[in-house]
Amino acid sequence: MLRTLAVENYRSLRRLVMPLRELNVVTGANGTGKSSLYRALRLLADASRNGAVAALAKEGGLGSTLWAGPEFVRKDRPVQGTARRGPVTLRMGFAADDYGYLMDLGLPLPVASMFSKDPEIKRESLWAGPFLRPASLLVERVNSQVRIRAESGGWERGGPDLQTFDSMLSQFADPQRAPELLQVRERMRSWRFYDHLRTDADAPARQAQVGTRTPVLGPEGADLAAALQTIQEIGSAAAMAEAVDQAFPGSSVEIQESAGRFELAFRQYGLLRPLSGAELSDGTLRYLLWVAALLTPRPPELLVLNEPETSLHPDLLPALANLVVTAAKETQVIVVSHSRPFTASLQALADDLHTIELVKDRGATTIAGQGPLDEPPWKWPSR
Structure with a gap:
């Protein structure tokens, strides 16, 4: 460490x-040097x-x-x-x-x-x-x-x-x-560094991609479906199901395969059919990307996250904080964030959280x- x-x-x-x-969480106002x-x-x-x-x-x-x-x-x-x-x-x-x-x-x-x-x-x-x-x-x-x-x-x-x-x-x-x-x-x-997980309309994570075993999510998240399926098969499928349910009660994630291509299928409570990656909101897709990144079956020596709360509704911050705390049990984590609600969610879950405020x-x-x-x-x- x-x-x-x-x-x-x-x-x-x-x-x-x-x-x-x-x-560790590094906080501070804009322009204080976090980036x-x-x-x-x-x-x-x-x-x-x-x-x-x-x-x-x-x-x-x-x-x-x-x-x-x-x-x-x-x-x-x-x-x-x-x-x-x-x-x-x-x-x-x-x-x-x-x-x-x-x-x-x-x-x-x-x-x-x-x-x-x-x-x-x-x-x-x-x-x-x-x-x-x-x-x-x-x-x-x-x-x-x-x-x-x-x-x-x-x-x-x-x-x-x-x-x-x-x-x-x-x-x-x-x-x-x-x-x-x-x-x-x-x-x-x-x-391992994550700071640019794409969720725009053309994001590769929204499209069906050729799938191979993926213990480490790529830097842009293009291999999201394969990474989630890898967690289900060789990682903690229970932790993944719990993380999705905590953020979206009654929901679950499935991976559909066709001719070697993997695609997201998000089952949400009250809907008759699953939503594809192309139909997901930016916030939902970003949260699923963090699930894949933080529940990796192959933890690194050091995991550095740059403003992971971006595009997430405040209601999702406790679930994201729980993912970060879970990851910290296997690897050293540095989170860079200017979100006080997210920092408060981390503090509520981790007694040993080390907060570093930059000025x-x-x-x-x-x-x-x-x-x-x-x-x-x-x-x-x-x-």
Whole structure:
């Protein structure tokens, strides 16, 4: 389980060190940095697939994602630009009970290349334990070189130099000398994000789709029918039936198959025939998508949900909260939401809910009520 998430200089996250527990809900007013936090988590996960640089490019490049405020902020003085003292850096990392990882991205050296705006990976660190100490470092990447902690306690060269745009998570593999790196990489690759489950009129979930066993719902929900049928066959069919009945009393979901294509059939109390996916309201379809996502027979290490209450009637929020709490029994969950009724529904069901409220202070995202001594221990290594 992740215990700490740290981000520095990403959009409004000038410096954020966030404690995490088993079930976490991140709240705050519009513009306080909830979306930036969600994107930072996705960016960190992309590093395990060597996609951090490409993901930054889609956001406009390093220059457009960096903290836009001054390098140093003093509350007794007005906000103003100053001469930069340190290097341009975007840093992000996490710490769990057993291992931690961080990545430091910066500006490239001037080169004659059409890719000269791509950021470079300046440093990566993997360590043992909940916080970084020199003695706990296991694998370290400085610029292009990777070194591994030897059994003697010293350092060994990892192998050939890496390209500046390649992460050691994806491009370096040594199961004999650095098995921990492979373990952390696979954990990060299992992280699952949901933020764009389509319910529009042309949404694939409304149409019949070729069905195969689907233990993990796709990011847009196109394979909804197959995912629900998979839950019925190898997951918890009882939990699925209960979730549907709690939201829509007397209703049930069936999956109809024709020539290998699967289609939703929603039986609602009082109707003589089932409704197809094309006939469902946006809210009903979205709730069924969350049923498929949260009752997955293959739980991830980390499940991150971005505003799952969108398009749902307030009456459905307790049922959705129950789904989230059920999922948290099998996996660590982070929910990003600005809905107070939804947060209240979660609090009513989960005694151990960890609520994190984001606020803005001079343009920078901070955690409400968190002082310097309240932060989890965290240290960024120098370049």
